[in-house]
Amino acid sequence: MIKATNMTKVFNANKQNEIIVLKGIDLEITEGEFCTIVGKSGSGKTTLLKCLSGLETITTGEIVMNKKNMVGLNKKEVNAFRRSDISFVFQEYNLIDDLTLHENIYLEHPTSEEIESLIDEWDIRKAIHLFPEQCSGGQQQKAAILRALSKKAKILFCDEPTGALDGKSSKEVLSVLQRLQKSHRTTIVLITHNDQITHISSRVVTIHDGKKIKDEQNSRVEIVENLEW
Numbered sequence: 001m002i003k004a005t006n007m008t009k010v011f012n013a014n015k016q017n018e019i020i021v022l023k024g025i026d027l028e029i030t031e032g033e034f035c036t037i038v039g040k041s042g043s044g045k046t047t048l049l050k051c052l053s054g055l056e057t058i059t060t061g062e063i064v065m066n067k068k069n070m071v072g073l074n075k076k077e078v079n080a081f082r083r084s085d086i087s088f089v090f091q092e093y094n095l096i097d098d099l100t101l102h103e104n105i106y107l108e109h110p111t112s113e114e115i116e117s118l119i120d121e122w123d124i125r126k127a128i129h130l131f132p133e134q135c136s137g138g139q140q141q142k143a144a145i146l147r148a149l150s151k152k153a154k155i156l157f158c159d160e161p162t163g164a165l166d167g168k169s170s171k172e173v174l175s176v177l178q179r180l181q182k183s184h185r186t187t188i189v190l191i192t193h194n195d196q197i198t199h200i201s202s203r204v205v206t207i208h209d210g211k212k213i214k215d216e217q218n219s220r221v222e223i224v225e226n227l228e229w
């Protein structure tokens, strides 16, 4: 479903501050897979996710997504594809400052019962009409995840989606992601620094210095409720 071949990413190419971040990555992710990406800070994980999702262009190599060669598409076509098939949860939330959490969540998609009940389950109802700067990091992160979920995309890219959440909230959020993967066959590619989260994924890819150094299937996928936080 997502196939990257010999993908490289260079920022500021041919300039003094050139930095080669991805150094020839091959990665194939199948439909319905829950893949976690791990690796040290600065190893290139976010860049990898942004390249796979079309948010960043790659420098060389190829990305084929749902049989579509992303490299051959112009910016407009990439955006159209992203809009219909891909959701992205950003590490820094990327909420719009002058919209309330509610407006952010439903910016592009109609209100839904599913999202409304998650607003209650995740205990952010009291903050729903506040602006991001009036909310805690955890409330903002939950809103950012709900915005991504409201799209009902087939592929969900998440960059540290529980970084601002305590154990209980992390489990609530991850349990929804696991449910989506199981019941809707949503493909999930998720960056984490938390070992616990790798246990609920079916595959763990390790990035080191811009290269994929490990790619392991997890034969004993845990259900979120069983994780000890």
Ligand SMILES: Nc1ncnc2c1ncn2[C@@H]1O[C@H](COP(=O)(O)OP(=O)(O)OP(=O)(O)O)[C@@H](O)[C@H]1O
Pocket: 011, 012, 019, 021, 039, 040, 041, 042, 043, 044, 045, 046, 047, 048
């Ligand atoms: N737009 C950019 N321009 C220049 N350099 C960049 C850009 N984006 C990322 N980098 C550089 O790429 C390298 C990898 O960054 P990236 O955010 O992908 O790492 P990461 O593994 O996700 O780190 P972390 O775990 O801390 O989030 C870093 O040295 C970073 O400074």
